[in-house]
Amino acid sequence: MEELIQHLTPILKEVWGYIFPNEIELHWGILIVLYPYLTGLVAGAFILASLVKVFNVKELQPTYRLAMLTAMAFLIVAPLPLLAHLGHPEKAYEILITPNSTSAMAMFGFVYAWYLMAVLCLEIWFEYRRDIILWAQKETGIKKWIHKIISLFSKDISEKALHFDKKWVKIVTIIGIPSAFLLHGYVGFIFGSIKANPWWSSVLMPIVFLFSAIVSGIAMVLILYMIITPVRGKQLDILCLDKLASYLFYVMIIDFSLEALDFVHRVYESEESIKILAYLVSNKLFISLVVIQLFMGMLIPLAMIALIKIMKSPPDLKKMVYFISAILVQVGIFSTRWNIVIGGQLFSKSFRGLTVYKITFFGLEGFFASVIVFCLPFILLYILTKILPPWEEARNP
Amino acid sequence: MKNFLQKIPEQVKRLSVLLLVVVIVFIVATSLLTPKDFGLVGHYRAGAIQNNADKKMQYAGQEVCADCHDDIWKTKNSGYHKNLSCEVCHGPSFNHVNEPDQFKPEKPRDRIFCPVCHEFNPSRPTGFPQILSASHNPRRICVTCHNPHNPTPPQTPKECSACHAEISSAKSVSSHMDIPCTKCHEASEKHKLRPREYLPTKPANREFCGQCHSQDAKGDEFIPRISMATHEPRYVCWQCHYPHLPEAL
Numbered sequence: 058m059e060e061l062i063q064h065l066t067p068i069l070k071e072v073w074g075y076i077f078p079n080e081i082e083l084h085w086g087i088l089i090v091l092y093p094y095l096t097g098l099v100a101g102a103f104i105l106a107s108l109v110k111v112f113n114v115k116e117l118q119p120t121y122r123l124a125m126l127t128a129m130a131f132l133i134v135a136p137l138p139l140l141a142h143l144g145h146p147e148k149a150y151e152i153l154i155t156p157n158s159t160s161a162m163a164m165f166g167f168v169y170a171w172y173l174m175a176v177l178c179l180e181i182w183f184e185y186r187r188d189i190i191l192w193a194q195k196e197t198g199i200k201k202w203i204h205k206i207i208s209l210f211s212k213d214i215s216e217k218a219l220h221f222d223k224k225w226v227k228i229v230t231i232i233g234i235p236s237a238f239l240l241h242g243y244v245g246f247i248f249g250s251i252k253a254n255p256w257w258s259s260v261l262m263p264i265v266f267l268f269s270a271i272v273s274g275i276a277m278v279l280i281l282y283m284i285i286t287p288v289r290g291k292q293l294d295i296l297c298l299d300k301l302a303s304y305l306f307y308v309m310i311i312d313f314s315l316e317a318l319d320f321v322h323r324v325y326e327s328e329e330s331i332k333i334l335a336y337l338v339s340n341k342l343f344i345s346l347v348v349i350q351l352f353m354g355m356l357i358p359l360a361m362i363a364l365i366k367i368m369k370s371p372p373d374l375k376k377m378v379y380f381i382s383a384i385l386v387q388v389g390i391f392s393t394r395w396n397i398v399i400g401g402q403l404f405s406k407s408f409r410g411l412t413v414y415k416i417t418f419f420g421l422e423g424f425f426a427s428v429i430v431f432c433l434p435f436i437l438l439y440i441l442t443k444i445l446p447p448w449e450e451a452r453n454p
Numbered sequence: 455m456k457n458f459l460q461k462i463p464e465q466v467k468r469l470s471v472l473l474l475v476v477v478i479v480f481i482v483a484t485s486l487l488t489p490k491d492f493g494l495v496g497h498y499r500a501g502a503i504q505n506n507a508d509k510k511m512q513y514a515g516q517e518v519c520a521d522c523h524d525d526i527w528k529t530k531n532s533g534y535h536k537n538l539s540c541e542v543c544h545g546p547s548f549n550h551v552n553e554p555d556q557f558k559p560e561k562p563r564d565r566i567f568c569p570v571c572h573e574f575n576p577s578r579p580t581g582f583p584q585i586l587s588a589s590h591n592p593r594r595i596c597v598t599c600h601n602p603h604n605p606t607p608p609q610t611p612k613e614c615s616a617c618h619a620e621i622s623s624a625k626s627v628s629s630h631m632d633i634p635c636t637k638c639h640e641a642s643e644k645h646k647l648r649p650r651e652y653l654p655t656k657p658a659n660r661e662f663c664g665q666c667h668s669q670d671a672k673g674d675e676f677i678p679r680i681s682m683a684t685h686e687p688r689y690v691c692w693q694c695h696y697p698h699l700p701e702a703l
């Protein structure tokens with residue numbers, strides 16, 4: 058009790074106006090900010106990969122396999138922040154064995170399992186099958202067995218079988234696009250369907266989530282490609298970078314338009330919550346929404362990419378601008394998730410007061426735990442690239 | 455049949471086996487892990503009801519308080535706090551019911567607890583008693599003047615507040631709240647009929663306030679004292695101090 062009082066007293070001093078007693082402390086902290094951010098990267102990276110297979114964008118071929126593995130690494134880590142947030146993570150499996158079909162949150166396990174097993178694993182398996190079989194033939198020891206198991210002891214690399222693989226990569230990708238939309242649209246749906254919260258309750262929420270996810274996914278693959286390639290002592294493919302930056306630019310324009318539409322819609326509707334939301338945006342969320350999300354994460358990268366495209370710039374300048382833009386976009390999209398998750402809990406449902414969010418450093422829901430969760434996908438991606446090298450030279454002729 | 459199986463691509467066969475394994479594992483896990491009493495009375499474990507019932511009780515409920523403290527309970531239930539349960543102020547008291555001497559309920563004896571509800575806040579409903587604790591008798595704890603079981607606030611004489619409501623409400627939260635209007639103002643009965651023709655009196659000299667506030671005045675220690683000889687001797691007190699809310703200076 059004493060501990061609780063000590064924890065709440067400094068927060069109470071910063072409460073503005075009138076709030077209900079159960080609104081002093083936020084229930085969803087930085088881990089829940091991380092969750093839509095990570096799932097967004099999955100959906101975005103997958104959509105980028107699908108551009109190669111479904112829409113036949115040849116320039117992006119160097120990033121195709123990397124994008125698939127990135128999606129995989131982030132997807133495996135995506136439920137971890139949710140698990141860490143749960144009071145009893147050991148009971149999480151119950152959501153799957155006793156599914157409540159009327160709960161959107163309870164359905165997450167199935168959406169996730171579908172996306173992981175029916176889309177990502179399947180597409181990676183069909184894409185890599187031939188290479189895995191050939192690697193297994195040349196290798197010895199544990200690596201040989203890992204590859205054999207992953208290939209499900211498959212051996213057929215006849216022309217007919219490879220044609221079948223190719224066809225199915227395309228089919229799975231086509232199924233994967235609505236599935237990626239479902240996965241991240243679902244995260245937006247969770248927030249958008251909370252009708253008691255005017256900051257969240259919007260039919261545009263799933264679609265805004267989705268496009269910001271695509272933005273962050275493309276930017277993440279661009280960053281990874283630009284870091285990994287020079288580290289491996291290889292040359293960056295400038296055509297691929299140009300294309301990535303172009304797609305990033307186009308999707309950002311759509312994302313910006315959708316967010317602007319959402320903003321205009323709210324202002325025009327002017328529901329009873331508009332005053333507290335305006336106060337929220339102009340005070341507590343000013344830095345994270347107006348400065349970081351809008352200017353740093355959206356307008357500056359848009360302007361930088363537009364300028365570099367209009368002016369005939371040297372490749373080195375292009376690379377630098379693309380890299381800085383992609384980093385800014387990541388910061389901006391993380392800030393978007395922050396503003397939605399944290400922002401939606403800062404104002405009282407009485408619409409007459411605001412509370413504050415004090416992040417803790419230690420503990421399962423603290424800053425360090427979230428840094429660890431954020432680093433995990435990169436470690437996982439490193440392991441995945443060791444097992445399933447996405448590089449061109451690793452492919453068997 | 456054999457021909458048909460041969461026509462199925464190798465990938466499909468292997469993936470089908472894997473899918474079959476996943477489905478079987480899921481079905482077995484579901485049947486093993488689902489609690490036996492799940493779904494008997496709703497989408498939850500029926501035993502969860504008993505688990506909750508077995509939890510240690512913290513609150514006794516106000517009906518139990520009435521068994522021993524019926525006089526206080528009746529007073530509370532006839533006053534403005536009738537909708538509050540005893541344990542709102544006195545804290546969880548289940549232990550007190552079982553062992554009254556060993557466990558004593560809390561008694562808020564500070565100026566922090568009551569303002570949780572009664573601190574001024576523009577969001578509170580009109581008419582709800584509210585104070586600014588910084589200026590509302592700052593040196594006294596709430597229960598000195600208010601009986602929490604019957605918290606009706608001290609009233610100014612009704613015949614004055616009927617017309618001078620603003621003054622009376624200011625005075626009612628000031629340190630002068632216990633002083634009746636007629637102590638400082640003499641008003642004839644005619645003032646009620648023709649107020650502007652028959653004005654009430656005001657203290658005309660410094661000595662009037664000095665009855666309580668001079669250094670040699672008798673009375674409670676917390677009353678602020680001044681030196682009548684040196685404290686702005688050329689002015690009458692109310693030229694600088696607002697007597698209906700002296701803290702407002």
